[in-house]
Amino acid sequence: MSANPSAAEAAIAELLSIMARLRDPDGGCPWDLKQDFESIVPYTVEEAFEVAEAVARRDYPELKEELGDLLLQVVFHSQIAREQGLFDFSEVVAVLNDKMVRRHPHVFGDQTAEDEQAVKVNWEAIKAEERARKGREHDSALDGVPEGLPALQRAHKLQKKASKVGFDWRATAPVRAHVDSELQELDQALASGDRDAIEDEFGDVLFTLVNLARHLKLDPDLALRRASDKFEGRFRQVEQLAGAPLSDFDDDRLDALWRQAKRQSD
Template identity: 80%
Template structure:
């Protein structure tokens, strides 16, 4: 089996980007056009992990690495930085943020590591002239909405802006649902959207207090629905769109029971 190296991968990427002999599609791309693919590849890595499909994980990690190489090649062409610079910055950051491993500091447990990590990040922001940044900084706008809401809430909680326990968060869910009902009664679409967003945001807050990942919980719920729906399609001799409401409900209950066996 050939022993491929990162240097070979970088060479392949450079050849694909060659304006004279490269691939027309690759040559045409820039940071903005590639960004959606980078996000997509990260999700495909997460899906392979969730499925415990390790051969697929190996392939998807390669695809994600390709995105890093692609961005780095574009940056090298523009004289911004190259792949080696990316690796150097990463290595420096990992050593700097783990003084309990690479330095003389101590960290007795995971919580101590987190405290040190945040303190070092604050020092890094100050060194960049960002010491007055918001406590909510550092959460990418491009994250999935549920994940971003959880991260924003977590950052707010670190400075004490949080419910002290789960019970009041659960009550707040009911409060937000009541406000959604009022918006529905008014028929104001903008108000409905606003209140519906508040419901989702509060549910994310509840998941955080329950120590659940809202993204993962929703993925599991969606997968469960998909399994049951496919079971319905398989069990019914007639197309689902020909069934009335009662027949659909009966088929759904049958599919649920089948999934529990």
């Protein structure tokens, strides 16, 4: 492992050169040449999730590779922007450097921050000043939560923003009780058969469960990922125990296989 700045600079320069070559109309890659900002956004989002998955699994060789894939997305966007005369990779880095210094005055300036909470308060104040300079006045405490976030993450961030201005339960118990209340409303919607009402109430249940996770200091996305991984592992075990297509088994046999797989994995 090397911390040689010149080696890092050379590696970045080579990466930028590779990306420019891929986008060169004269002999570049047809697929890369066809892409634009919009078309590569799904890949950017996917790579970010693959980084998160590598971290969750503590697979650090995989993390190294996935971070490279995510960096490629930044370079790809930057190359398209350079071709359109908007900005280039060096400007992306320069803006980031300025932002990091500006948002850490307790490190690079004369302010102080005694703990993590003080850092967060300063951070939000600086971000508000930045919005004002850009002509984006603070209209709501919920500003700054992208609509494009995955639903669980967006719900979590919206709730955290609201909590910062005191719009929150002060204890976990009433949140847990609210889960039961929302489930009752879902039952009523199910009884009515109204599909719109069912979807609305089901969404309320999910939103309230995210709120409960926040009060329990849990990451709802990580919790759901772990549950999905657990289900996948047990389901594959059921397939192995069955030794035949699961569609050949009735409900009682499937339930017995599931319970057996659960016992073996616990």
